[in-house]
Amino acid sequence: MENTATYFCAYCxxxxxxxxxxxxxxxxxxxxxxxxxxxxxxxxITIDEETLEVTIETDITY
Known part of the structure; x- marks a missing residue:
């Protein structure tokens, strides 16, 4: 099962x-x-088990 979610780039x-x-x-x-x-x-990525709401945090990759 797939879902789309948005995130903000850690660089730009x-x-x-x-x-x-x-x-x-x-x-x-x-x-x-x-x-x-x-x-x-x-x-x-964190997915709420009950609502399946997706939360995304970003970090810079070195």
Whole structure:
């Protein structure tokens, strides 16, 4: 099962949309390049078990 969610790039601050695979667990992290500036963002994804609401925090990847 997949869902889309938005996040703000840790480098340029632009909003981007990403696909989140809900079957991957309620806590996930992976690296995705910003769709605007192409810099790598570490995404920390939390999914609410009851509502399936997705929350994404970003961090700069070194």
């Amino acid at each position: 601050g632009e909003e981007s949309i990403t696909f989140v695979d809900l079957s991957g667990g309620f806590s996930q992290s992976y690296i995705e390049d910003c769709q605007v500036c192409c810099q790598p963002n570490r995404l920390f």
